[in-house]
Amino acid sequence: MDQSSPAPRISELHDHAGQPVVVRGWVTHVRSSGKVAFAVIRDGTGVCQAVFVKSVVPPEVWERFGQLTTEASVLVTGIPKPEPRAPGGFDLQVSDLVIHGESPTDYPIQPKEHGVDHLLDNRHLWLRSPRQRAIFVIRNEIEQAVHDFYYQRGFLRVDTPLLTAAIGERAGLFETEYFEEGKAYLAQTGQLYGEAAAAAFGKIYTFGPTFRAEKSKTRRHLTEFWMIEPEVAWNDSADNMRLQEDFVAYLVQRVLEKCRPQLAELERDVAKLEKVTVPFVRIDYTDAVATLQSKGSDVKWGDDLGAEDEALLVEDYEKPVFVMNYPKEAKAFYMKENPADPRTVLCDDLLAPEGYGEIIGGSQREDDYEKMIARIKEEGLPLDAYGWYIELRKYGTFVHSGFGLGLERTVAWICGLPHIREAIAFPRMMHRLRP
Amino acid sequence: MDQSSPAPRISELHDHAGQPVVVRGWVTHVRSSGKVAFAVIRDGTGVCQAVFVKSVVPPEVWERFGQLTTEASVLVTGIPKPEPRAPGGFDLQVSDLVIHGESPTDYPIQPKEHGVDHLLDNRHLWLRSPRQRAIFVIRNEIEQAVHDFYYQRGFLRVDTPLLTAAIGERAGLFETEYFEEGKAYLAQTGQLYGEAAAAAFGKIYTFGPTFRAEKSKTRRHLTEFWMIEPEVAWNDSADNMRLQEDFVAYLVQRVLEKCRPQLAELERDVAKLEKVTVPFVRIDYTDAVATLQSKGSDVKWGDDLGAEDEALLVEDYEKPVFVMNYPKEAKAFYMKENPADPRTVLCDDLLAPEGYGEIIGGSQREDDYEKMIARIKEEGLPLDAYGWYIELRKYGTFVHSGFGLGLERTVAWICGLPHIREAIAFPRMMHRLRP
Numbered sequence: 001m002d003q004s005s006p007a008p009r010i011s012e013l014h015d016h017a018g019q020p021v022v023v024r025g026w027v028t029h030v031r032s033s034g035k036v037a038f039a040v041i042r043d044g045t046g047v048c049q050a051v052f053v054k055s056v057v058p059p060e061v062w063e064r065f066g067q068l069t070t071e072a073s074v075l076v077t078g079i080p081k082p083e084p085r086a087p088g089g090f091d092l093q094v095s096d097l098v099i100h101g102e103s104p105t106d107y108p109i110q111p112k113e114h115g116v117d118h119l120l121d122n123r124h125l126w127l128r129s130p131r132q133r134a135i136f137v138i139r140n141e142i143e144q145a146v147h148d149f150y151y152q153r154g155f156l157r158v159d160t161p162l163l164t165a166a167i168g169e170r171a172g173l174f175e176t177e178y179f180e181e182g183k184a185y186l187a188q189t190g191q192l193y194g195e196a197a198a199a200a201f202g203k204i205y206t207f208g209p210t211f212r213a214e215k216s217k218t219r220r221h222l223t224e225f226w227m228i229e230p231e232v233a234w235n236d237s238a239d240n241m242r243l244q245e246d247f248v249a250y251l252v253q254r255v256l257e258k259c260r261p262q263l264a265e266l267e268r269d270v271a272k273l274e275k276v277t278v279p280f281v282r283i284d285y286t287d288a289v290a291t292l293q294s295k296g297s298d299v300k301w302g303d304d305l306g307a308e309d310e311a312l313l314v315e316d317y318e319k320p321v322f323v324m325n326y327p328k329e330a331k332a333f334y335m336k337e338n339p340a341d342p343r344t345v346l347c348d349d350l351l352a353p354e355g356y357g358e359i360i361g362g363s364q365r366e367d368d369y370e371k372m373i374a375r376i377k378e379e380g381l382p383l384d385a386y387g388w389y390i391e392l393r394k395y396g397t398f399v400h401s402g403f404g405l406g407l408e409r410t411v412a413w414i415c416g417l418p419h420i421r422e423a424i425a426f427p428r429m430m431h432r433l434r435p
Numbered sequence: 436m437d438q439s440s441p442a443p444r445i446s447e448l449h450d451h452a453g454q455p456v457v458v459r460g461w462v463t464h465v466r467s468s469g470k471v472a473f474a475v476i477r478d479g480t481g482v483c484q485a486v487f488v489k490s491v492v493p494p495e496v497w498e499r500f501g502q503l504t505t506e507a508s509v510l511v512t513g514i515p516k517p518e519p520r521a522p523g524g525f526d527l528q529v530s531d532l533v534i535h536g537e538s539p540t541d542y543p544i545q546p547k548e549h550g551v552d553h554l555l556d557n558r559h560l561w562l563r564s565p566r567q568r569a570i571f572v573i574r575n576e577i578e579q580a581v582h583d584f585y586y587q588r589g590f591l592r593v594d595t596p597l598l599t600a601a602i603g604e605r606a607g608l609f610e611t612e613y614f615e616e617g618k619a620y621l622a623q624t625g626q627l628y629g630e631a632a633a634a635a636f637g638k639i640y641t642f643g644p645t646f647r648a649e650k651s652k653t654r655r656h657l658t659e660f661w662m663i664e665p666e667v668a669w670n671d672s673a674d675n676m677r678l679q680e681d682f683v684a685y686l687v688q689r690v691l692e693k694c695r696p697q698l699a700e701l702e703r704d705v706a707k708l709e710k711v712t713v714p715f716v717r718i719d720y721t722d723a724v725a726t727l728q729s730k731g732s733d734v735k736w737g738d739d740l741g742a743e744d745e746a747l748l749v750e751d752y753e754k755p756v757f758v759m760n761y762p763k764e765a766k767a768f769y770m771k772e773n774p775a776d777p778r779t780v781l782c783d784d785l786l787a788p789e790g791y792g793e794i795i796g797g798s799q800r801e802d803d804y805e806k807m808i809a810r811i812k813e814e815g816l817p818l819d820a821y822g823w824y825i826e827l828r829k830y831g832t833f834v835h836s837g838f839g840l841g842l843e844r845t846v847a848w849i850c851g852l853p854h855i856r857e858a859i860a861f862p863r864m865m866h867r868l869r870p
Contacts, residue, residue: 007669009589009637009638011589024668024669024833026634026831026833027831043637043668043669044633044634044635044636044637044638044668045589045636045637045638071830071831072831073831073832073833100831100832100833100834101802101828101830101831101832101833102831103829103830103831104829104830107830122823123631123823124628124631124823124824124826124827125631125826125830127631127632127634127635127636128634128635132635133635133636136591136593136632136635136636137591139592140586140591140592143582143592144582144586144592147578147579147582151575151579154444154446154480156571156572156575157574157575157578157579158571158860159644159661159859159860160860160861161659161860161861161863162597162644162646162659163609163646163658163659163863163868164868165868165869174598174611174612174613174619175611175612176609176610176611176621177609177610178609178868179648179650179865179866180866181866181868184609184868186611193559193860193861193870196558196559196560196562196870197562197571197860198479199461199479199562199563200479200562200563200567200568200571201479201480201562201568201571202444202478202479202480203444203479203480208643208644209594209597209643209644211597211598213614215614223598223613224596224597224598226594233459233478233479234442234459234478367536388557388558388559388869388870389559389870391559391560392559393536394538394539395506395536395538395539395542395560396461396462396506396507396508396535396536396537396538397508397535397536398459398461398508398535398536399535424594425593425594425595425596425628425632426595426596426628428596428598430614431614431615431616433598433599433600433613433616433619434600434823435628435631435823435824
């Protein structure tokens, strides 16, 4: 082993063309003609093809090549040469090979079809596949884009608590004992805290995990998922929708700009993503119901829209669609009554195209002290658990709006994934707590 | 009210000097000479001084000024003029005032000394103070700096699960019922998952909340706190410490570059922060114990270092100090045995200066399959809960290292806060679950 050579990541090989290096990684494929042998090596930053020429390498190196198995970890010394036809764009002309960690031939993921339960049971290894890496490169880009978007616009990120005594929505709470304080609940949203922070800092956003102890087994539900929840003082519902469309269009644009190879790996139809530009269409809930009924849905005014209705409504559009101003009874207590139609509230859901459905729920918040108290009582919620929240309407109440974007739903849509479970590294679902 | 004027944030007033605008915000102070009156308005992005000239404004506006109370929300129409002596650098020459939301005179936070319990009970309002805003501007800058640092270096952010069946460390777990899967535990670390992700993606980091159900009542402990946990394939312990010092020096540098006004608000001695440059001193644990004993500590070889010992050790240094290679029994089972002294492990704690103590714990991870199994058994941990984790050593084991930086401890140190509770928006401590 040549200890003196640099050991770059595969993504850095272009800086080392023609110079001996040590590549450290894992074997994904091997093949041999008898005189020349190839091993594709991945190191998480990229792949390169190690080329072993029998007449050039020492006999013991040739012999070691024969011992390589899938996911064995190796240190390969060689000279990188650009080779457009090679996986990853580089051949490595090998002079030495060390097998660092063997990989028994019972490696759980083989180049054949596996059932999804087997893959999820082996999620810690499944992540090593090219498809999974492509998803997580895109997820990483989306996350960085979220932060860049709000940082550039002067928002403060605020980390709201996960352990909470207050109750955001009513059902589906995970609970735990909290010392002598009694029960604590895992947050379903950071919004209520975000509202307090918006009064303090003007423009804020949260970025964190949220929890739903719901027995949902759909392709759009996780029990633990990440949400981005901006909240802006002095924004009304119209401002709120403008922020949402700017935000979503920015995320899609960033992925198109930075992640073309990963979208190709996923065979994503990028033409569909390229259509996601502002403005998005806005449909009043009442009009949406009429449209759905004309398309044969049995939805009635007053109902929330289910996944099927959402898909039916969006099928006529090539980009996300806002449905706004839902009936009060279909939505949460904190949404502001619509002065133009007090049966409804100033809110919106943003529905992604291609059948992906709701990725955002947003609203202007009720800012009237008395109305807020009345709504909490109407819903049968414990008034004193909301004492601090109500005080935001007592001391200098303010027009404000915000929304929550579901990160995994957004990743699934942008990546074109059939199920949300692939959009997070270690998904948590009703029957899935491991690994 | 002039509906046609733009309504910029106070931070944007410099783009509107000399033009009528509407400022929307909250009243922090008022004073009046009888002919000229001043109200300082904050909107979360900054403050400006609204100037009411009795002979200029309509009588009803002058009268409304007299009704202003602390934290009333207002819409003030006026013309901004740069005024270096004014709070926030702008005077607003007022023509109109609307009181949007009154604020009763029982506002809980008055310009006097309050006990910390009162302030924490009113955390949703306390956040509005200039000191708290300064802290959260700095926290926001640190968080963005974290993401920028790793994004620029090609790390993938990986969000590891909070609900987990596996057990990272042994004591102090919050638990919850998880459907038919039995108990789930709130994660104390994302590290084990981070190791799996490092084998898949090479260089990763996590950024998320972690939990400790510990009855600690010190100024350095929260039950819920945020950690950044990088994990890097092929990094050994020395590489790991280089990454840590580059990272911490970068965070401090970013705050010095971007947050001078906030550091001034906090009366932080920036000269102390300016000394935080690489490299940091590295002290072997064994030498640290000898030094501590010579300073009068009764620490014995084999003990972990407590907060007092840490402070005693660091008092001779002006920047963070690494203490490395602790005895095996003082540290977690997953740390790699030190080949040069098998009584110890390849690890480090990074201790912040000025008495702030440990902000990072890091280590090279045990990568030997048999040794890992032996260590898990030695610690009495359930082997099958770690099955997937052990497999990382079975299929292509790899040298790897990582660390966890405590976000609130880092914010507290950089801001110079006496207690970690101010470093997070809604702190969770043993007796503190609200608001």
